[in-house]
Amino acid sequence: MGAMTDTASAPRRLLVLNGPNLNLLGTREPAIYGTATLDDVEALCRDRAAVHGVDVDFLQSNHEGVLIDAIHAARGTAAGIVINPGAFTHTSIAIADAIAGVEVPTVEVHISNVHAREAFRHHSYISPVAAAVIIGAGINGYGYAIDQLATRG
Secondary structure, three states: OOOHHHHHOOOOEEEEEEOOHHOOOOOOOHHHHHHHHHHHHHHHHHHHHHHHHEEEEEEEOOOOOHHHHHOOOOOHOEEEEEEHHHHHHOHHHHHHHHHHHOOOOOOEEEEOHHHHHHHHHOOOOOOOOEEEEEOOOOOHHHHHHHHHOOOOO
C-alpha cells in the first residue's frame, strides 16, 4: 500500500486511542507528562492528520474492554491506530491480542521515556505487535505516529 493519499480505496481515517489516566494530562504529574492536555493532543493530531489529508477519531478510556472494542471496530474502517495504552502497556495481553487480531497498523506512543522510569514500565505487551513505537517525545510523539501511519509504504 502506498501513501494514504495515493490509494483511493484505503480508509482515510486514523484512530487515536488513549488509555487509563490520560484524561488527566495537564494536571497529572506535570514533571513527567508535561502541561499539555488531552485536548492539546487531539488538536495536534487533527493538525498533523490534515497535512496528510486524513481524518482522525479519538477515544480515551480508563476501561480495558472499551479500548479493545474500539480496536475491533477499527478493522476495515481505519487505516491505522495510534495508541497510548497507559498502564495497560505493562499488563494487557488482551489489548495486544486485539491489535494482532485486527491487523490494522498500530503505533504505540508514550509521552515519557518509560525506559528511564520504574523497572515495571520497561516491558510492553504492545510493542511486539506494533508497527512502530515512539517513546519519550512528549505529545509530539502522537504527531510522529500520524506521520508514520499516513506515509506508510
